Amino acid sequence: MTNRTEALPGNNKKLSKRIVARWQLYLLLVLPILYLIVFSYVPMGGLVLAFKKYNAAKGIWGSQWVGLDNFRKFFSSYKSITVIKNTLTISLYSLVISFPIPIIFALLLNAMICDKYRKVIQTVTYIPYFISTVVMVGLVFQVLDSRNGLYGSLYHLMTGMPAANILADGRLFKHIYVWSGVWQTTGYSAIIYIAALTGVDQSLHEAAKIDGANRLQRMMYVDIPAILPTASIMLVLAVGNTMNLGYEKVLLMQNDLNLNYSEVISTYVYKVGLASGITNFSLSTAIGVFNSLVNFVLLTLANWVCKRLNGSGIF
């Protein structure tokens, strides 16, 4: 009873007292923090590999220091500018498209009046996420085939002309990559917003209705503000993920005519390992560190902006 006012934020008791008052919370945090130290911070020393030339026999600590050699190797590569540019282009484009679409999808789904149909849509749109990338990319090619695919057939049907081979145009690569991603992951990415929308206080909707707001207005002024905090955190996280463009799907979608646009950092690292016959842990660690630094800076920036606008961020 005595500590009830201390429970509230913004009071000006001494720090030590405030800490003691929250001992139960610290107790609960023991296990997660222990986990964090053991599984994340203990192996973190491996980052030094970025500055070493890895030798399996000598281990991480015994390997020779090479300073910034690994970084130099990457940045002096003939391809480094292209791959960094492509990575940023595809990632940012992906962010602009794949971030808002699940939100819009969740909002529309939430506004759907037919309950059963809503559930069917929700379930079906979630499935493609589980279809392996290899199969999904194969399907994309099949649909976009300029002769037999849906695209080719429709084009031929409407214009009577044979369709152009859009897979041969490297400039279209980012569109195909990103929109096929939308195709596959929108349903899954929307789940978090669907869940957040369930937290909307229904009395707000009732009140807005009485004020004569139609459904669209209620979506704009009730639903959207309700998921805004979630959305902004998701945006911050997505921005912090900019450089992490996975290699698997890109590699599968590469062809001789789009390489100028489709070679990204991760595929480049993958190929270096493959071509030189050696798994170059030092180079991949160095590139990983570079990516992480960029990501971390971006995330911190985004978080700062988010805090300014919203009052809350990740940290």
Added chain:
Amino acid sequence: MCKVSKIAAFGLASVLVLTSLASCGGSKESGASSQSGEKKLRVGLTTSSMVTDYEDNYFTNYLEEKLGFELEFYMLPADAAETRTKVALMATSNEDLPDVLVVDGHLTNEMILEYGSNGFFMELDDITKDAARMPNYNAIPAEDRKLMDKAQTMADGHMYSLSAWEPETWNLTPNRMFINKAWLDKLGLQPPKTTDELKKVLIAMRDGDPNGNGIKDEIGVYGFSGGGYGENTTAALMNSFVFWNGGGVNGGLALDKDGKTVIAPFVSEEWRDGLRYMNDLYKEGVLSANIFTDDYQTFKALLNQDPQVVGVTTAGSLSNWPDVINNANYAEMLFIEPLKGPKGVQYTPYAEFTPTQELMILSSTDKLDMAVKFADQFFDHDTSIIERYGQEGVDWTREPSVLAEHSNAYIAEGLYDKLSLVITSTVWADNQKQTWRNHGPRYAGLEMGNTTYDFSAGKKFDPEDTSQLFGKNYKMYYDKHPQKVLPALKYTMDEAEQIQDQLTTIPDFVKQSLAEFVTGMRDVDKDWDSYLKMLDDMGLKQWIKNAQTAYDRN
């Protein structure tokens, strides 16, 4: 209350699963680490998705019986890149390791050298020479054994691995060219022998609607450049101008006419002529840009479209036409020789047979004698057969009376007298537990490989059968390459590291540029110099220099 019961049910379910797993895993574990473990050899084995069981497996049991001790498995992934990662981690941690590795050729020469020279893999120079320890290996005919020794010797002059010697002629020239004979007949044309004739034929096919559906949907030349097994038609056409192995081995480098100097065929004037020719075909609309964009799935689909739309293609495997014996599209195809170019060049992409490095013994093993015995067993004649074909009398036979009933394409072409083995089961194409799917070292000479007949489909050899191409391939393709071909090079660690970037970027750039020149995105006349300049900037010279050093060491 509903909630409580649900949680309870969930908890119960997980406990059940947990215990069932624990009991399964547990019994396994205790079996592995029990006292008898001392007599077991621990084999790190690259798995195959087609093998359903390794413990209860005919080949495992066969080996255990022959060797007199049991095997225990340490499973490695089926994928090459993943196996490499896993071996790298094992080398790092250096604990709880298997005694031997059987890796299905997944480790590169550079990796073997790295792990060998730093002592993770055992050096085998002396052991392989010791006839008492490796009797079967030493029983291999000296001529072949010398080649195997050479293949197993890494750039530092030492041997750390044992290889599978199974030469054959079919896989070395995969870019087999097929032309639509039905269309030729319809248009009253002869199969082309030169690149010029091909162009005329293709134009006739373009204009004559040979598939008779009233639509100009005939493709002409088709293939797919990403294909790993002869599907890259542009590589086949390029070989009518200059020899190019297709880019797979050594990134496409070749030897000059003197047989001594390493050169890059893709900077030659002949290469440029080849690009011009293909660009010409492209402009005529008889060579499809789809060659550069399609994947295996779309390639196969188009090849099997009804009605047929493909005039000319190359393929390594007839399985591109599923159920080939009854495949209507394949029935229209005719297997033809590589085309002669305007300067009389008539090559086909070819890479020398290179034995794959299959087995390594880890230096950390405390069961060296068992490991050596295990390794040597694979070179035993019968073991080499069983490893590949399965159980005698069930999956294959060498019963003289049966052999006498059959023949094969090589025998029909007069290359051999009689068969040595008839395959009687579909074990290779099945989910099975008869073999490890040919993982492991092996010795099977050329004659062994070419004197088998696959009777698993129950169909006797018929010389008229158009899907029996082994003999024809040997006659029409096998010698279509320069006398001396650059063998797969082995670099030292330093050399490999110096040209790491080149090895990654140049072959890709060459393929990409080929596609761009052919499809006219770049001009063969105007942009050629900038192409050469770019290759220069990418460090082509350094690459050729290191390749030359590696070749001279050979």
Added chain:
Amino acid sequence: MKKFRDLSLDDKVFHIAVFTILTIFFIIVLYPCIFVISASFSSGRAVQAGKVVLWPVDFSLEGYKTVFHTKNVWIGFRNSLFYTIVGTLINIVMTITAAYCLSRKDLPGRNGIMLLFTFTMFFNGGLIPSYILVQKLGILNTPFALLLPGAIGVYNLIVARTFLVNTIPSELLEASMIDGCSDIKYFIYVILPLSKSILAVLVLFYGVAHWNAYFNAMIYLHDKNLFPLTLFLREILMSTQIDPGTVQDPEMQARLQDMVAVIKYALIMVSVVPVLVIYPFVQKYFVKGVMIGSVKG
């Protein structure tokens, strides 16, 4: 739910628009699902020749027969189920606990701890030290190697914390404190019952991640009896790609594809079923207005 005709004109237009957009999207997304189902019921030959476009061609159960007769698939299925259930349980307990603590604005140092967590999203030691750690802990080639590393997904932790911060009104905390509720009691009796929808989301996210995970299994396990289904699935999917650099006998490999084409899609179907079954259960907790009663009460 109101009847459609009772709505105002504005709303009618709105709902028709919503209905149309969602239906179009629904159809687009339905296609790959139908394709995989159809391919799984078609003959391998038809699939390979690209004959399957929408409906099954040469109806065949061969794929399923092969899949169900493969011992590895059953072992993998059982293991995946185990890793998913136990792993998710561990994840949920750890994550929601940490998320609750870090959502308390009155916890001194919470931003520091949060930064500590967030930092690990970007910087990790990489493969080698993680492998050595797992080995030193003695959990290499045991189920724990898949359960313990990654016990807290920082991404999910942030999502959960955001949810708690934004949906649990601070008045609740004040009220509970006045009632003499301790921090732990408040967590168990107030927070948890109110967090059903975020718990459902976490179950789904973690469960799916466990079910789809393959990399750690590939790296840390070498006993086939411990392999999850994904490892087998991947082996099958990867075996369709011919890389002449590593394949000894491409002719044989090419022939193998007939076989692979038959079982590939059936195997995908088998692996998707569990995630499909669980979704409706999770959806049940996405019910509107879970908060109203508690906040007002």
